[in-house]
Amino acid sequence: MIRKPMVYALLYVSQSNLDGPGGLGAVKDMVAAARLRNASLGVTGALIFAESHFVQVLEGSREAVDELMRSIERDARHRDVRIVREGAVAARRFSGWSLAYAGPPALLGTLLLPDREQDGEWADRLIATMIRFAAAA
Template sequence: MYQSLIYVSRSRLILPDQAGEVDRIVAASTGRNAALRVRGVLIFTERHFAQILEGPGAALDELMESIGHDPRHEQVTVIDRRAIDGYRFQDWSLAYWGDAGYMDNQVARVLAKADALTRSEQTADLFTLLQTLSRESHREHRPIGRPSKR
């Protein structure tokens, strides 16, 4: 049995170092998540991170412990965790990277919701957005919003 976890956090990354730091996050996460049999998707809006992680519960616990102590994040908030029948993502990837007000507002709205019902609705919207971005970034072979490295 696998679990799915969605968290959001505020970024502590400062320009102009963001690009290098996000590259380091992706490089480390790709190998580590594969070894832990974790899949999912990460978005970075230059102010927030949002991520869906799917895999064995112990692996998700290990990753969240690490993220919770990572100085690049603050206000790490798990907004959903549940059992799932199988993977819904083909691998782990960075699906979006950019400074878009819409994307940032979607993440900020989830962080701001105090009552469970409203947060649940916002979480469902965020999941759909992350899933769509994951599909598009795989089709494009790069994160949406980030210039290609050609």
């Protein structure tokens, strides 16, 4: 019996170092570059940028996701990068996206408050929201 390899998934939150009117342009450039890099590494996922924070789900091989996380942790556009959840999942949730993206959504901003990051239900709700976003985009 051939076993399908499990997909490694990681959800992180970081604070944004991007300020002012140039911030959104910098995020759009970052998204364009990330889509190409993610595709080359076989990584799928979704990103939400809510002005003060980034939230991203990455899914793919453990090696590819780890490589991207090392890059994100060194990226000057991020600070206080915190992994909220990681581990194997049965299937990709963003299979059609090298990177689905949503800009500064006012309602999601409250979901990104740092004191909620330890709440497992919060992570479940956030991932479900990102899946719905990716399906509608």
